Amino acid sequence: MKSIPIILLGCGGVGRQLLQHIISCRSIHSKQGIVIKVVGVSDSTSLLVSDDIMLTGMEDEFLTAICHAKSAGSPLKFLLNQSGHCQLFTEKEAVEKIVAIASSLGGTTGLAVVDCSASGETIDVLKQVSSLGSCVVLANKKPLTCAIEDFEKLAFHFRRIRFESTVGAGLPVIASVTRVISSGDPISRIVGSLSGTLGYVMSELEDGKAFSEIVRAAKSLGYTEPDPRDDLSGMDVARKGLILARLLGWRINLTDIKIESLYLSEFGPDSMSMEDFLAKGLSQLDEKLKERVAIASLKGNVLRYVCVIQDSRCNVGIQELPKDSALGRLRGSDNVVEIYSRCYEKSPLVIQGAGAGNDTTAAGVLADIIDLQDLFA
Ligand SMILES: NC(=O)c1ccc[n+]([C@@H]2O[C@H](COP(=O)([O-])OP(=O)(O)OC[C@H]3O[C@@H](n4cnc5c(N)ncnc54)[C@H](OP(=O)(O)O)[C@@H]3O)[C@@H](O)[C@H]2O)c1
Ligand SMILES: *[C@@H]1O[C@H](CO)[C@@H](O)[C@H](O)[C@H]1NC(C)=O
Ligand SMILES: *[C@@H]1O[C@H](CO)[C@@H](O)[C@H](O)[C@H]1NC(C)=O
DSSP states (O other): OEEEEEEEEOOSHHHHHHHHHHHHTHHHHHHTTEEEEEEEEEOSSEEEEESOTTTTOSOHHHHHHHHHHHHTTOOGGGGGGGOTTEEEEEHHHHHHHHHHHHHHHTTTTOOEEEEOOOOSSOHHHHHHHHHTTOEEEESOSHHHHSOHHHHHHHHHSGGGEEOGGGTTTTSOHHHHHHHHHHTTOOEEEEEEEOOHHHHHHHHHHHTTOOHHHHHHHHHHTTOSOSSTHHHHTOHHHHHHHHHHHHHTTOOOOGGGSEEOOSSOGGGSTTTSOHHHHHHTGGGGGHHHHHHHHHHHHHTTEEEEEEEEEETTEEEEEEEEEETTSHHHHOOTTOEEEEEEESTTSSSOEEEEEOOOOHHHHHHHHHHHHHHTGGGOO
């Protein structure tokens, strides 16, 4: 049996789903000769580490208890007493412990540090473990979208890092772009609808509904972030666009991306409550967007909220696209990415499907971990 020890950073919706997938895939993995050993799990305040990192890792029963406790809102540290075989670390000591495990396992059996947090603070520990020979798998976009130097440090060990779930959740977007690059086929343009929420909003707009009504409905259906401005700002799409642009070798920062926000700056979270925004701020864009939909339609086009990576520029916002294209045909909350290159010049390589959700995201993370198996003893 090949053993893959992992440390999981972050135990929210995605992290917990990953633990559940790991448990339910035990028999499939064992048929493939693989066993994933969870040796540590962290949340925002602490890190639990199994005593016998060299042997079995945490038991499935304990991992299930972690999932239950975290979904009930308890911090990890409350679980210490439930397992006689764990130690708890906080703050600086948590980082030191992870680095210590990486130095003992990184160069020998191997270790994967899996970032399912939503934090910008994991970058330091990721850089350290990576330089010690460990593998890094991310669902968290922030470590890849901060300083370019940090991105390059992580990406330098390209054989040991996977981040498929950061763009399009479980969809093979990063893998496809990487393959096209590896084949020496120059990519000239990537266009992607990378927000399920904004994809839904744009296709509803096309049906003639008012923007404010659509967003309010989307919120009540649970399609948006708790504050819909987090989706409407375009920031999440910009992070995904930045990851794709950097994958193409562009040395750009988040600040180099032109982002069109779908709310006016005077209605931002700093100056208006969410309730006021939903009741008043939101409708300010209704007329303008209705007009833009009509103008596009006269030309046989539709509006999509996309990131466009082309000619050394990455733009995020509303674009007019031909009705008769993969993006133009998009309905509902799917993600769609079109990749244009010399080989895919007239007919782009298209990747489409559900691009969000704990389940698909965690499945993508698990596939990334398994993809690294050759690096483990
Ligand atoms: N859900 C999706 O559809 C989706 C799709 C693609 C990518 N992602 C990305 O996947 C990541 C996880 O998403 P999620 O929905 O699971 O988020 P979430 O529910 O907010 O969970 C985040 C987890 O990270 C923990 N955390 C915060 N700071 C930390 C730190 N410094 N070190 C270690 N853990 C820390 C939190 O701890 P506490 O429990 O103590 O708060 C929480 O357990 C995010 O980066 C998200 O952008 C999500
Ligand atoms: C993801 O998990 C979180 C936390 O358990 C939950 O609130 C959210 O509804 C889940 N999202 C989906 C799409 O299942
Ligand atoms: C991006 O930010 C880094 C600092 O992290 C800086 O050194 C670099 O010049 C910036 N690049 C551009 C293109 O602005």
